[in-house]
Structures are given as structure tokens and as C-alpha cells.
Amino acid sequence: MSPAAEAFARLRAGDARRRTEFTVQKRRAVLKRLASEIRAREAEIMAALAADLGKPAVEVRISEIIPILSEIRHTSRHLKAWAGVRRVRPTLSMIGTRATIRPEPKGTVLILAPWNYPLCLALGPLVSAIAAGNAAVVKPSELAPATSALVAKIVAACLPEDLVAVVEGGVETATALLAQPFDHIFFTGSPAVGKVVMAAAAKTLASVTLELGGKSPVILGPDADLKKAARMVAWGKFQNAGQTCIAPDHVFVPRAQEAGFTKALRAEIARMYGARPQASRSFARLIGAKHFERVRGMVTEAVGHGATLITGGEAEAASRYLAPTVLTHVPADAALMREEIFGPVLPVIAYDDLGAVLAGIEAGEKPLALYVFARDRKLIARICAATTSGAVGVNVTLAHFLHLNLPFGGIGQSGLGAAHGRWGFQAFSHEKPVLENRFAVLDPLMPPYGKLSARLARLVQALVG
Incomplete structure (x- = not known):
């Protein structure tokens, strides 16, 4: 056996x-x-x-x-x-x-x-x-x-x-x-x-x-606090070197806020992990050589096809280290945009039309989490209503996993x-379920069916609607 x-x-x-x-x-x-x-x-x-x-x-x-x-x-x-x-x-x-x-x-x-x-x-x-x-x-x-x-x-x-x-x-x-x-x-x-x-x-x-799992997106509204959003996104993304099922996978940011947000992200990464994250005692490593090569290969492919490296990209195979990495202008057909990243790599995508962003999210597989950073309650409600996900975090990432009065789970894929x-x-x-008969009137509903059964059946039907 x-x-x-x-x-x-x-x-x-x-x-x-x-x-x-x-x-x-x-x-x-x-x-x-x-x-x-x-x-x-x-x-x-x-x-x-x-x-x-x-x-x-x-x-x-x-x-x-x-x-x-x-x-x-x-x-x-x-x-x-x-x-x-x-x-x-x-x-x-x-x-x-x-x-x-x-x-x-x-x-x-x-x-x-x-x-x-x-x-x-x-x-x-x-x-x-x-x-x-x-x-x-x-x-x-x-x-x-x-x-x-x-x-x-x-x-x-x-x-x-x-x-x-x-x-x-x-x-x-x-x-x-x-x-x-x-x-x-x-x-x-x-x-x-x-x-x-x-x-x-x-x-x-x-x-x-x-x-x-899946590709959990982050959406920044035009009124988002960029510094607070960057801090939450950096924490959620780079904890455990990005190997978290509910980690932010990519960020949609209004085009006018793209430069400000990426600047804030760089500052938060430096604050959390120092100028050399490889030497930081606060940054984890990728699980194995195969996973390391996969994620590093995704970065190399994206940069080779026109993505802009904002910060990070450094890697060391021996220790399975890949630096906290942020990219912009990642091609839509790149592996970073098609596959769940599951590593410390964050594509930032500028948008002009929120409706197109929401339609794109709904057209894809349903994510395990979706994160919104905004102050406008109507905008937050619109995003929640227009998308389907396992959970939604508003001005926060990851923390819903720790809330024991909330269910944790996904939907679909x-x-x-x-x-x-x-x-x-x-x-x-x-x-x-256990059902106990105490004084239910059920006998007249049993065969053989006669006039009383018919009348009682019609009465019950009328009562229930």
C-alpha cells in the first residue's frame, strides 16, 4: 500500500x-x-x-x-x-x-x-x-x-x-x-x-x-493620492518577492499621473529596500531556478520589444535574486501582460479611457483580487459594479486576506x-437539513386524489402565489 x-x-x-x-x-x-x-x-x-x-x-x-x-x-x-x-x-x-x-x-x-x-x-x-x-x-x-x-x-x-x-x-x-x-x-x-x-x-x-490566482489589476483614479497608492502597491507587490496570489499584477494609471506615480514608486522601493535591495534584509528571493529564469525572461522579452525600465531589472541566478522592477510601455502581447507574473515585476500602464480599461478587465479571466485607489465614491462604485473579481481592495492591497469576517476566494479562473x-x-x-413533522396537513395531498385534494392543492397554490 x-x-x-x-x-x-x-x-x-x-x-x-x-x-x-x-x-x-x-x-x-x-x-x-x-x-x-x-x-x-x-x-x-x-x-x-x-x-x-x-x-x-x-x-x-x-x-x-x-x-x-x-x-x-x-x-x-x-x-x-x-x-x-x-x-x-x-x-x-x-x-x-x-x-x-x-x-x-x-x-x-x-x-x-x-x-x-x-x-x-x-x-x-x-x-x-x-x-x-x-x-x-x-x-x-x-x-x-x-x-x-x-x-x-x-x-x-x-x-x-x-x-x-x-x-x-x-x-x-x-x-x-x-x-x-x-x-x-x-x-x-x-x-x-x-x-x-x-x-x-x-x-x-x-x-x-x-x-x-490570476492577474490582479490595480486601477488608479484621477484623484488618487499617488504617494499612498505607491506605498500600498509596492508593499503588496514586492512582499515575498511578488510570489503572492493576490499581489498587484499590473497598474492602470491615468496618463497625466503616470510620471508622478512611477516617481513615487521608485521612492517607495528605495524607502522599503534601500538603494541596493539585494543587500536588504527585508526582501525575499524567488523559489527556484526555473521560476527565476521564467520571470527574468519575461522582463528581458518586454524590454527587448520596447518596454521602458523605470527601476530594477538586476538579477543574480545563484541566489535567485530579481530586483523590484517597474516597467512602462509594455507591449500588450508581451508575456508580462498575458501570464500571471508571480514575481517582483510591475508593469505600469497609462490609460486615457477608464471605460476601455474596465472593458478589458471584464473581457479577460476573472482575477482573484482587484485594487482601486481613488477618493471619488461614485468612481469606486462604478469600478466595483463594472468588474468581477474574487475580492476588491479600496485604497489597500493584500489586507483582505487577514480579515476573518470576510470570505476569501476567487471566481471562475x-x-x-x-x-x-x-x-x-x-x-x-x-x-x-432535518425536517420533523409535527402537525402538518399533508394527508389530503396524498393519493387517491379527489375533490378535497384538488381544492386543497388550489388553495395552497393561491396562498404561495
């Missing part, structure tokens, strides 16, 4: 027992142990992410540790309410019945984590899965090997082996896991692999949550389903 099949079989064996014995109190206790283990291993976490991605310690704390601990705290606080039986009022034709909704765990679930936030996006969904009462197999990304090994170590140290299993490995391991009949699959990664996951899930009719907080709990739960 393969490690994938063995892990699935071991966890599946406890499904029936967990439905009755894995109470809210026990789930909270498990989550508390996980939080304690994460806090105890902060130094190891920072070392692993430094090894895999060159992440600065502060950035690890902000983007990896705090989101998980916040998810645990928020979930533990609200879990009793989320997991409780909810009574719902009867509709007119159901007078005389009593109806409730009972959340129950889906069973044994699979979490396929990505490499860009390899701790947060492995353990964050696990919090929701445990909160909902499930057992889970977690498959960390092999492209972040130090963090993958640490995830396995953390889980083994604090979670029961019949509740959570970590299975490490590459594509072959992921394929073997996808062949198992999991009850739900939670995948974070690219749209291309998301389609593979969804096709595998279809074979067993497993439900899925897909957190994907950028994802399916939602996560975080209550939405994460619901993703891993089946909301089972």
Missing part, C-alpha cells in the same frame, strides 16, 4: 467515531495544541522559510505565523455557534413542521498546499478542517522542502495520528493522493493544476475548494469556493 493510500485508509477508519465523539470541546483542545506548537517552533519556522524563500523574519511572522494563530483564535471563539444546530422558520406550505440545520463533518479531506506561503497555506486550511470535525491529509509543497519537513514535524508533535497525516513528496505523491476517494479537496495553486485537481475530484464526486473564518468551517462541513 502506498503512503498516500495508507494515510487515507487510516484516517477514513475513524470517520464514524469522529461524527459522534469529536466534540467542539475536543476540537478546540486540538487547535490549542497546534497553536502552542507553532509558538514553540517560531525559530525553526523562520529558519525553514529563510532556507526556502529567503523570507525576512518579520515577514514570516506577519504573513505565515500571525494568520494561522489568528485563524485558530477566531475559530475557537466562534466554533460553538458555527457548529450548533440552527432552527429555521417554516415556509407557508410547511406550517406544522419543525426544521433544523445540523453541520456535520464531510469526513476525510485532503489539503494540497503551495510553495509561496508554505506554512500558512498548509496549516490555515487545516484549522478549518479540524474545526469542522474532519480528519485531514496534508500534502506540503516539495518546492519548499525545509518548510514541508517542518510541517510534518509540527503535526507529528502535537496532533493525533488518526486525525491528521502529512504526506510529503512530489507530483507522483499528489497524483496518488488524488486517486483516493476523499470527501473534500482543498487546493491552493495555479489554475492549470486546479483543473487537474477538479478532474480528479470528479471521479469520486468529491467537493472542492480551489484557491487559484481564479478559484471556486471560499475560506477563512466561518467560510472555512462551511467549506469542510455538510449542512444537513
Whole structure:
């Protein structure tokens, strides 16, 4: 039996027992142990992410540790309410019945984590899965090997082996896991692999949550505060060296503000990372040689076809370093404009007609996030109404990921389903309706049909409209 099949079989064996014995109190206790283990291993976490991605310690704390601990705290606080039986009022034709909704765990679930936030996006969904009462197999990304090994170590140290299993490995391991009949699959990664996951899930009719990506645009209005917009865009774009699914992908700026905005961007990059970002202790590295060559090649191609390099462009293959890079006049058919960049490269596109910008966004694949910088409330409302995206940030980037009272997820090519907080709990739960007959008048509606049945049916129809 393969490690994938063995892990699935071991966890599946406890499904029936967990439905009755894995109470809210026990789930909270498990989550508390996980939080304690994460806090105890902060130094190891920072070392692993430094090894895999060159992440600065502060950035690890902000983007990896705090989101998980916040998810645990928020979930533990609200879990009793989320997991409780909810009574719902009867509709007119159901007078005389009593109806409730009972959340129950889906069973044994699979979490396929990505490499860009390899701790947060492995353990964050696990919090929701445990909160909902499930057992889970977690498959960390092999492209972040130090963090993958640490995830396995953390889980083994604090979670029961019949509740959570970590299975490490590459594509072959992921394929073997996808062949198992999991009850739900939670995948974070690219749209291309998301389609593979969804096709595998279809074979067993497993439900899925897909957190994907796409080219998240930024739109500056004519009245945008250029300095504040530049600061937010630089932070959102260059954190984790641009390897963030909701990072700004490109910026649309009114032509009259193009020079002012790019000047402000240069100033913000220098303020955040110094005159030599390569020497900065605040700037991460690209994940691997293949990804480094891909992103550097996109920059080289764009410049070779007429793009203007405003700042950056420096690269060092040995350390997988690519400087924070800003370009203008990027050709529309360049790879930078066709593909999700997923690196520290930001095209700035001047526009004359906002309507044409909005039409272009709507004509493309739906992005995971869209960012607007403006003061005019009517303009903000117009952009929100004219576009479709997983989320919208107004005068802010990235921060909606941290808001646990908001669902996080995409639409269309950028994802399916939602996560975080209550939405994460619901993703891993089946909301089972229970209808109890107390004194409903149903007998006259049963065969054999006579005059009374006909009159009663007409009466009910008239009452319901």
C-alpha cells in the first residue's frame, strides 16, 4: 500500500467515531495544541522559510505565523455557534413542521498546499478542517522542502495520528493522493493544476475548494493620492518577492499621473529596500531556478520589444535574486501582460479611457483580487459594479486576506469556493437539513386524489402565489 493510500485508509477508519465523539470541546483542545506548537517552533519556522524563500523574519511572522494563530483564535471563539444546530422558520406550505440545520463533518479531506506561503497555506486550511470535525491529509509543497519537513514535524508533535497525516513528496505523491476517494479537496495553486485537481475530484464526486490566482489589476483614479497608492502597491507587490496570489499584477494609471506615480514608486522601493535591495534584509528571493529564469525572461522579452525600465531589472541566478522592477510601455502581447507574473515585476500602464480599461478587465479571466485607489465614491462604485473579481481592495492591497469576517476566494479562473473564518468551517462541513413533522396537513395531498385534494392543492397554490 502506498503512503498516500495508507494515510487515507487510516484516517477514513475513524470517520464514524469522529461524527459522534469529536466534540467542539475536543476540537478546540486540538487547535490549542497546534497553536502552542507553532509558538514553540517560531525559530525553526523562520529558519525553514529563510532556507526556502529567503523570507525576512518579520515577514514570516506577519504573513505565515500571525494568520494561522489568528485563524485558530477566531475559530475557537466562534466554533460553538458555527457548529450548533440552527432552527429555521417554516415556509407557508410547511406550517406544522419543525426544521433544523445540523453541520456535520464531510469526513476525510485532503489539503494540497503551495510553495509561496508554505506554512500558512498548509496549516490555515487545516484549522478549518479540524474545526469542522474532519480528519485531514496534508500534502506540503516539495518546492519548499525545509518548510514541508517542518510541517510534518509540527503535526507529528502535537496532533493525533488518526486525525491528521502529512504526506510529503512530489507530483507522483499528489497524483496518488488524488486517486483516493476523499470527501473534500482543498487546493491552493495555479489554475492549470486546479483543473487537474477538479478532474480528479470528479471521479469520486468529491467537493472542492480551489484557491487559484490570476492577474490582479490595480486601477488608479484621477484623484488618487499617488504617494499612498505607491506605498500600498509596492508593499503588496514586492512582499515575498511578488510570489503572492493576490499581489498587484499590473497598474492602470491615468496618463497625466503616470510620471508622478512611477516617481513615487521608485521612492517607495528605495524607502522599503534601500538603494541596493539585494543587500536588504527585508526582501525575499524567488523559489527556484526555473521560476527565476521564467520571470527574468519575461522582463528581458518586454524590454527587448520596447518596454521602458523605470527601476530594477538586476538579477543574480545563484541566489535567485530579481530586483523590484517597474516597467512602462509594455507591449500588450508581451508575456508580462498575458501570464500571471508571480514575481517582483510591475508593469505600469497609462490609460486615457477608464471605460476601455474596465472593458478589458471584464473581457479577460476573472482575477482573484482587484485594487482601486481613488477618493471619488461614485468612481469606486462604478469600478466595483463594472468588474468581477474574487475580492476588491479600496485604497489597500493584500489586507483582505487577514480579515476573518470576510470570505476569501476567487471566481471562475481564479478559484471556486471560499475560506477563512466561518467560510472555512462551511467549506469542510455538510449542512444537513432535518425536517420533523409535527402537525402538518399533508394527508389530503396524498393519493387517491379527489375533490378535497384538488381544492386543497388550489388553495395552497393561491396562498404561495
